[in-house]
Amino acid sequence: MADKRKIDQPTGTETVGHEWDGIEELNTPLPRWWVWTFYATVAWGLAYTVAFPAWPLVSRATAGVTGWTSHRQLERDLAADKARRAPIIKAIGATPIDQLSANPQLMQAAVEGGRAAFRVNCVQCHGSGATGSKGYPNLNDDDWLWGGDLKTIEFTITHGVRNPNHDETRMSQMPAFGRDGLLKPNEVDDVVAYVRAVSHQQGADTAAQRGSALFAANCAACHGADAKGNRQFGAPNLTDAIWLYGGDRASIRATINNAHYGVMPRWGEKLDPATIKMLTAYVYSLGGGERAPVQNAAK
Amino acid sequence: MNDMTALGSKSLYAKRQPVYPKAVDGRFRRLKWFVMAVTLTIYYVTPWLRWDRGPWAPNQAVLVDLAHRRFYFGPIEIWPHEFYYVAGLLIMAGIGLFMVTSVVGRAWCGYACPQTVWTDVFQHIERFIDGDRNAQIRLAGAPWSVGKAARRALKYAAFLAVSVATGGAWVFYFADAPALARDVFSGNASYVAYATVAVLTATTFVLGGFMREQVCIYMCPWPRIQTAMLDEKSLIVTYKDWRGEPRGRGRREATLADVASALGDCIDCNQCVAVCPTGTDIRNGPQIGCITCALCIDACDAVMKKIGRPRGLIDYATLDDCQAEASGAAPRPLLRTFTHPRTIAYLAIWASVGLGMLFALGDRTRLTISAQHQRNPAWVQLSDGHVRNNYTVNLRNMQARPRAMEVSLSGLPGAVIWTEDGGRETAQTTLRTSAPADALKKLPIYIAAPGAGPEQQDFTITVRSVDRETDSTAAVFERPRP
Numbered sequence: 001m002a003d004k005r006k007i008d009q010p011t012g013t014e015t016v017g018h019e020w021d022g023i024e025e026l027n028t029p030l031p032r033w034w035v036w037t038f039y040a041t042v043a044w045g046l047a048y049t050v051a052f053p054a055w056p057l058v059s060r061a062t063a064g065v066t067g068w069t070s071h072r073q074l075e076r077d078l079a080a081d082k083a084r085r086a087p088i089i090k091a092i093g094a095t096p097i098d099q100l101s102a103n104p105q106l107m108q109a110a111v112e113g114g115r116a117a118f119r120v121n122c123v124q125c126h127g128s129g130a131t132g133s134k135g136y137p138n139l140n141d142d143d144w145l146w147g148g149d150l151k152t153i154e155f156t157i158t159h160g161v162r163n164p165n166h167d168e169t170r171m172s173q174m175p176a177f178g179r180d181g182l183l184k185p186n187e188v189d190d191v192v193a194y195v196r197a198v199s200h201q202q203g204a205d206t207a208a209q210r211g212s213a214l215f216a217a218n219c220a221a222c223h224g225a226d227a228k229g230n231r232q233f234g235a236p237n238l239t240d241a242i243w244l245y246g247g248d249r250a251s252i253r254a255t256i257n258n259a260h261y262g263v264m265p266r267w268g269e270k271l272d273p274a275t276i277k278m279l280t281a282y283v284y285s286l287g288g289g290e291r292a293p294v295q296n297a298a299k
Numbered sequence: 300m301n302d303m304t305a306l307g308s309k310s311l312y313a314k315r316q317p318v319y320p321k322a323v324d325g326r327f328r329r330l331k332w333f334v335m336a337v338t339l340t341i342y343y344v345t346p347w348l349r350w351d352r353g354p355w356a357p358n359q360a361v362l363v364d365l366a367h368r369r370f371y372f373g374p375i376e377i378w379p380h381e382f383y384y385v386a387g388l389l390i391m392a393g394i395g396l397f398m399v400t401s402v403v404g405r406a407w408c409g410y411a412c413p414q415t416v417w418t419d420v421f422q423h424i425e426r427f428i429d430g431d432r433n434a435q436i437r438l439a440g441a442p443w444s445v446g447k448a449a450r451r452a453l454k455y456a457a458f459l460a461v462s463v464a465t466g467g468a469w470v471f472y473f474a475d476a477p478a479l480a481r482d483v484f485s486g487n488a489s490y491v492a493y494a495t496v497a498v499l500t501a502t503t504f505v506l507g508g509f510m511r512e513q514v515c516i517y518m519c520p521w522p523r524i525q526t527a528m529l530d531e532k533s534l535i536v537t538y539k540d541w542r543g544e545p546r547g548r549g550r551r552e553a554t555l556a557d558v559a560s561a562l563g564d565c566i567d568c569n570q571c572v573a574v575c576p577t578g579t580d581i582r583n584g585p586q587i588g589c590i591t592c593a594l595c596i597d598a599c600d601a602v603m604k605k606i607g608r609p610r611g612l613i614d615y616a617t618l619d620d621c622q623a624e625a626s627g628a629a630p631r632p633l634l635r636t637f638t639h640p641r642t643i644a645y646l647a648i649w650a651s652v653g654l655g656m657l658f659a660l661g662d663r664t665r666l667t668i669s670a671q672h673q674r675n676p677a678w679v680q681l682s683d684g685h686v687r688n689n690y691t692v693n694l695r696n697m698q699a700r701p702r703a704m705e706v707s708l709s710g711l712p713g714a715v716i717w718t719e720d721g722g723r724e725t726a727q728t729t730l731r732t733s734a735p736a737d738a739l740k741k742l743p744i745y746i747a748a749p750g751a752g753p754e755q756q757d758f759t760i761t762v763r764s765v766d767r768e769t770d771s772t773a774a775v776f777e778r779p780r781p
Binding site: 032291 | 310311312313314375438510517590675676679680681682683684687719722723745750
């Protein structure tokens with residue numbers, strides 16, 4: 001083919017000898033700069049494999065003369081991000097918790113930081129949406145055992161609930177009325193009826209009326225005469241629609257018989273004050289936050 | 300002549316044949332000057348035009364504000380979600396190009412394309428410093444001397460100055476021009492601004508200073524598309540071979556009638572090639588190197604005048620016209636080239652896209668609402684038996700002024716609404732709020748409704764601004780399984 005060069009008549013250009021259905025391919029030369037550009041990209045590609053990790057060897061790839069690795073890049077990025085956040089975290093740490101909401105920007109940053117810290121430290125019990133589960137309070141609602149204002153939440157997170165060997169921890173203990181024989185089984189049933197009556201789950205029948213007297217004698221000290229609870233003892237409001245351990249007859253009976261002793265770690269020993277403030281802001285922001293401390297739900 | 304038609308080249312690669320276009324004057328050269336003045340004026344002046352939009356929006360008439368994701372074009376402001384207007388403009392530009400091609404062939408290439416305009420600028424600079432075609436050829440062939448080095452240095456410095464001015468003007472479309480100009484000259488502008496200027500300076504310098512016709516022939520897709528779009532009804536720059544051939548040199552002396560009848564009008568003076576900015580010989584017929592700048596028409600007309608022949612040996616004509624003219628038919632009126640069906644079809648498409656966009660522009664609302672239901676948790680039991688759902692409402696105020704507005708609910712009996720700013724005690728059936736000028740307000744809201752009701756209830760959230768623009772969004776209220 002090489003010795004029989006064909007010239008295309010209209011253009012005067014040599015053909016390469018390929019032909020499809022009478023259409024021939026002209027041997028139009030490439031511009032030389034195009035070739036140099038191609039060589040340049042090849043050189044760039046080779047240089048790239050020298051500069052960066054590239055060629056696979058037996059156990060690992062060549063390291064590249066620049067020493068770049070994605071791990072080191074990640075470390076650098078994380079360090080840069082930490083440095084970027086440092087002033088905000090410092091400002092949050094320096095602001096008293098009850099003044100945090102006065103600064104919307106700082107509060108917003110704290111809520112977002114708290115969201116991240118919550119996912120690491122709190123979701124195991126309270127759930128990823130802070131909805132809790134049986135025995136673990138839902139933090140979204142407007143019902144608080146110990147109080148839902150910023151200062152109180154911060155205290156609860158710092159010192160925990162029923163934490164052993166810690167003086168400031170939230171502490172209270174409900175007696176196991178049934179198990180310890182403080183109330184007879186039929187008396188427990190009467191108290192159950194009373195609690196279900198004050199929470200509007202059933203009518204005030206005779207059992208409930210009997211339970212009323214028993215409640216006043218045994219329960220009102222903590223739960224209040226009106227059964228609306230007392231935050232000083234973390235005693236829940238028994239008249240509302242929210243039940244930590246269930247509001248049906250069997251659950252209430254089990255609670256009165258055996259009592260509950262829910263505990264929460266004291267995060268003050270694990271987390272720094274700024275992180276606790278951010279967690280506080282996040283929990284507060286979930287929708288049930290109270291603007292001012294409320295001593296007792298009962299008014 | 301470029302290598303596209305070089306005979307019997309053995310090499311796989313062809314060196315660029317340098318082009319030294321000769322200066323020329325004539326009607327098309329003057330048109331080119333005019334178009335160059337207009338396009339360069341548009342390019343350099345546009346970012347400096349002001350347009351008063353009030354205190355909450357920039358006052359630059361044309362601004363592509365990438366940092367804040369806004370496009371301003373006179374009275375029109377485009378948000379990122381309205382980017383289809385830009386897509387529509389690009390479609391119009393594309394179809395407009397087809398339309399122009401259908402009417403006047405490669406007029407875009409010959410007059411308005413930035414590559415053509417800047418190449419023209421660079422070639423004028425070259426002629427100013429090195430002299431016209433012959434002087435340039437002599438200088439290129441001359442051995443290196445102080446004088447040649449000085450001329451080269453001067454030329455490249457001038458190229459660089461033009462390139463910097465080109466790249467420098469571009470960035471002003473993307474930021475407030477006066478402020479950016481101060482920053483650029485005082486060294487306070489952002490790294491991105493300088494990098495953009497540097498890249499565009501480099502491309503202008505290389506593409507306008509050196510690559511020139513190589514861009515048109517090898518790099519640009521448009522001439523290839525044109526090849527498919529031109530037909531025998533397209534206006535192109537044509538050498539009328541029936542009139543010019545056979546060529547005869549020294550035609551001016553040969554005034555005898557018999558010689559005149561034997562020879563064509565072309566005296567093979569090569570002026571058409573000498574003035575061509577892409578080094579094309581138009582006498583070889585239509586080809587990809589011809590950008591239809593028509594400078595060869597000017598050159599040939601001048602020669603025809605000197606030898607006393609009618610102008611238009613090389614002229615704008617369709618291949619159909621040429622054929623008709625060759626067979627002695629009357630020339631088709633120019634208007635006919637503008638009205639063939641393909642042109643009208645392009646015009647119809649182009650106009651309908653434009654009208655559709657204008658209609659959409661007039662009809663668009665500058666206030667929108669959308670609501671995201673927070674799914675974790677989907678609902679919250681409240682102590683009084685109500686159920687709360689959380690939503691993030693996005694209020695998009697696309698007017699360049701802050702607006703007060705009211706968010707209301709319908710289809711959810713007994714529902715109240717409140718925000719993080721106040722507790723539930725501040726809840727109302729409607730929510731008064733406001734959105735800042737030209738901004739999206741993300742507003743987390745709480746909605747509480749009685750606990751008795753369907754597990755999933757459809758309802759509507761409506762926003763209404765004080766100036767009575769309104770928008771609604773559908774939402775779902777969820778309750779615990781009874």
